[in-house]
Amino acid sequence: MPVPGLVARARLLSGLRRFLDQRGLLEVQTPLLASCPALETEIEPFACGPFGPYLVSSPEYAMKRLLAQGSGSIYQIGSVFRQGESGYKHNPEFTLLEFYLVGQDQWGLMDCLADLFEQVLGWPRPQRLDYGELFATRLGLDPFGFSFAQFEATLAGLGQEVPDFLRDSPANQTDQLDYLFGLFLEPQLGLEQPVFLTGYPHFMSALARLEQDGKRSARFEVFYRGFELGNGFYELKDPVEQRRRFEETNLARTAKGKPAYPLDEKFLAALGQMPDCAGIALGVERILMAAAGTRQIGQVMPFTWDQV
C-alpha cells in the first residue's frame, strides 16, 4: 500500500480516538478469542479448533458485559473475522469501530454519529430515510408484507429473474429483501451525503429493541457513496427475548444446513444488568473507502486476504 494510504488510515484512527475521548467514552480492548461465537444466521466464525475457541466476528457480547459491569460509555477499535466474506468491499479480517452511548437511544446515537462524520471527516450532515418508504418508492414493494409472486414481479420489472437459491425453502423474506436491497437500492444510497436508513422490519433485528408499534426495530444502518458503513441500534436488554431470538437464529441456521452454536450464557446473564444504551459497529475500511472515493477495499488495507 502506498504511503498516503497508510497516512490516511493513521489519521482516521487518531481522529476517531480524539473525538470519542472528548465525548467521554472509554477505550476498551476485549478478547479476540471467544468460546461462543456471535450468533447470526449469515455470519460464519473462524474456529481455531473443532470446538472453538472462535475468532470474534464482533466484540458486541464482551462489550455489553462491560456495560453491565458499569463501564459507562465505551468504544473499541479492533480486528474482527468473518469466514467467506471476500470481495470488492469485503475482507475476511477487517477493522471495526464499535461504540456504546449509555442513556441514549438510536436517535441520540445518530446525532453523535453525524457530529463524528462532520468533525473527523468533514462530511455533510446525513439524510434520514425510511426503509419501508424506500422500498415503496423505488421498487413499489411493501417490505412488511409481500408474497413470493410480488417479489417475482418486482424483479421482473427490473428485467431480472428470481435466482434459484431464493426459490429454495430455507430462503425467507429477509433473504428476498436483502437481495433487492443489495443489488438495486444500496448502490444508489448516499451519493450526495451520508444516509441513515431507519425503520427496519421487526424480523430483521438480532440484538435491537422493537419500536412501540412492534412492527419496526429500533435499528438503523448508515450508508455513504453506495455502500454500508455500519449498523446501529437501541440495544435490547431483555434476556428472555434475547434467548428466544438466539434459539430462532439457531433454528434458521440448522434449516440452512449450517451448524448451530451454543448460547453465550455469560452474555445472557449480564444482559439484564446492562443500562439503557445505543451502540453501533462501523467498518473502518468502509469509512476509509468512502473518504477516498473508492469501492475497492484493497485500496485502503495494507494487505488483503489474498496477499497474506
Added chain:
Amino acid sequence: MYSTNEFKKGLRIMVDGNPYVIVENQFVKPGKGQAFNRVRIKNILNGNVIERTMKSGEKVPKADVQEKEMQYLYAEGEDYHFMDTTSYEQIELKKEQLDDGWQWLQEQMMCYVVFYNGLPISVTVPNFVELEITYCEPGIKGDTATNTTKPATLSTGATVQVPLFVNQGDKIRIDTRTGDYMERVK
C-alpha cells in the same frame, strides 16, 4: 468443484452444462443478510456473456478446460496447424475458432491452445508480437508529432493503423489484445 469463495476472474466453470469463464465476480452481502455472488460469465464455446447470481458457498463444477503451450506451424486454407513441441502431436483449428488470433500468427510462434473435453477450441496468442509491414504508403520523414495514422498490411495479411513515419519493410510491435501499434522495432 469450486466454491463461490474461490471465484475470480478467469476461473473456468460449468453452468447449465456449458463451459464458462468468469469475466467478473461480485460478492454482495447486505448488512447481516444472505451473501451471494453475482458473476458475469462468458461461454467458452460461443463467446456469449451472461449474468448469474449464486448463493455464496454454493459449489459449481469445474469446466474440463486445459491450456497447452503449442507451436504454430502453418495454415492450409482455413485450417491452422499447431504442434506440441514435446510429443510432436499435431492438431488443427478452423480459422473461425481463432477469432482475431489468425492475424498475429507467425510460423514457429508459441501460443496457448485451449482444449475442452480434450478437443481444441481456441488459441491465445502472446500479448505482444513483432511483425513486418509488407505494404503501406511511403513514410513522411520527421513526422513523429501528429496523431495521424495510415493503414499498413502485415506479413500475416492483417491490417493495422500505424503512424505516418513508419515504412514498408519495417518491423513493428503490436498489442494483440487491442490490435494497436506499439512501436517500431529495429
